[in-house]
Amino acid sequence: MGQTLTGLMAVEIAEKLGVKPFQGKQIFKWLHLKMVRDFDAMTDLSKALRETLKENYEVRQLALVEMEQSERTGTKKALLRLADGETVECVLIRGADRITLCLSSQVGCALKCTFCATGLAGFTRDLTPDEIVEQALFLLEDEDMEGRTPNIVYMGMGEPLRNTENVIKSIKLLMDKNGLGIGARKISVSTAGELKGIRLFAQEDWQVRLSISLHAANDDLRSKLVPLNRKYSLEQLKETLLAYQADSGRQITFEWTLLDGVNDSKRDFDELMEYRKGLKASVNLIPWNPVADLPYGTSRPDKCEAFRDRLLEAGVQATLRVEKGRDIDAACGQLRRTHAAVK
Ligand code: SAH
Numbered sequence: 001m002g003q004t005l006t007g008l009m010a011v012e013i014a015e016k017l018g019v020k021p022f023q024g025k026q027i028f029k030w031l032h033l034k035m036v037r038d039f040d041a042m043t044d045l046s047k048a049l050r051e052t053l054k055e056n057y058e059v060r061q062l063a064l065v066e067m068e069q070s071e072r073t074g075t076k077k078a079l080l081r082l083a084d085g086e087t088v089e090c091v092l093i094r095g096a097d098r099i100t101l102c103l104s105s106q107v108g109c110a111l112k113c114t115f116c117a118t119g120l121a122g123f124t125r126d127l128t129p130d131e132i133v134e135q136a137l138f139l140l141e142d143e144d145m146e147g148r149t150p151n152i153v154y155m156g157m158g159e160p161l162r163n164t165e166n167v168i169k170s171i172k173l174l175m176d177k178n179g180l181g182i183g184a185r186k187i188s189v190s191t192a193g194e195l196k197g198i199r200l201f202a203q204e205d206w207q208v209r210l211s212i213s214l215h216a217a218n219d220d221l222r223s224k225l226v227p228l229n230r231k232y233s234l235e236q237l238k239e240t241l242l243a244y245q246a247d248s249g250r251q252i253t254f255e256w257t258l259l260d261g262v263n264d265s266k267r268d269f270d271e272l273m274e275y276r277k278g279l280k281a282s283v284n285l286i287p288w289n290p291v292a293d294l295p296y297g298t299s300r301p302d303k304c305e306a307f308r309d310r311l312l313e314a315g316v317q318a319t320l321r322v323e324k325g326r327d328i329d330a331a332c333g334q335l336r337r338t339h340a341a342v343k
Contacts, residue, residue, distance in 0.1 A: 006173075090135035111226070112227055171208055242278060
């Protein structure tokens with residue numbers, strides 16, 4: 001398979017092809033705004049330029065392997081094949097008033113959080129900016145989009161802040177005014193707490209949101225759930241987050257996957273409140289999406305609601321994510337895993 005141009009800004013396209021800047025911009029628009037699948041559709045380019053493009057490049061490189069749709073909620077999950085044969089997942093989540101696209105940042109993941117399906121298969125490689133952006137382009141073609149602007153979350157497979165440079169570049173491509181022009185506030189990057197990545201992310205002058213997968217606010221438990229905590233303690237994480245907020249003034253979100261009898265008690269709530277002191281942080285509670293062979297259970301709905309209500313009563317902005325894709329293996333890494341098993 002040939003190369004693509006979807007990972008380049010307009011000026012970079014112009015430089016690479018040795019054409020005028022305005023032509024780079026035209027190509028960028030065709031790829032990102034009009035989302036064409038064929039160089040011949042780029043009607044404002046000269047025939048010669050179209051021929052050069054056809055000879056040397058592919059418009060896109062990601063190909064659909066399998067798509068699953070939840071009958072109940074309409075959530076769709078796609079398994080896409082990359083040019084080297086590896087596969088990644090991305091998800092289109094339908095909410096009452098918005099659509100969210102969930103993108104992967106790596107093939108597999110090295111962090112091995114003990115409740116997550118992605119880590120089970122280990123880490124293969126980072127995704128390039130074009131491979132990240134093309135997941136969004138693929139989902140945006142879906143009829144369910146109906147021309148609406150989506151929210152984008154980097155909550156698929158992988159640890160985005162272990163691939164920070166490519167993730168940042170992909171965000172710039174998604175935000176570009178000549179392309180999709182997605183607003184910074186509609187984009188969230190989720191990290192298990194990779195401190196170097198958080199510092200790099202903080203240097204960007206933008207309003208892109210940062211979510212931290214906390215799941216526990218004492219070191220013993222967090223080290224069991226998120227082994228990265230053995231490298232960076234909760235205290236180090238907090239120092240980095242305080243600096244991030246002092247620099248950027250931006251609010252963060254703590255993610256908390258609720259695991260039955262593990263991190264869903266009043267005590268867990270108290271520890272979270274203690275840890276949160278001094279930080280501007282909302283909390284996103286996620287009922288655990290069951291993964292076969294993992295030794296966890298989903299917290300009962302009344303316990304999930306009680307955890308949320310405690311937060312709300314304490315004046316903390318909190319949401320309890322409504323489970324949207326259990327019937328389609330929508331938890332990170334699950335579709336790829338079941339697909340690998342049936343192959
Ligand atoms: N590596 C990034 C992105 C992971 S996916 C990170 O750790 O933030 C986004 C969120 O889903 C993370 O908070 C992750 O811990 C959580 N998650 C992973 N598997 C899950 C599952 N089976 N059920 C519920 N949440 C899960």
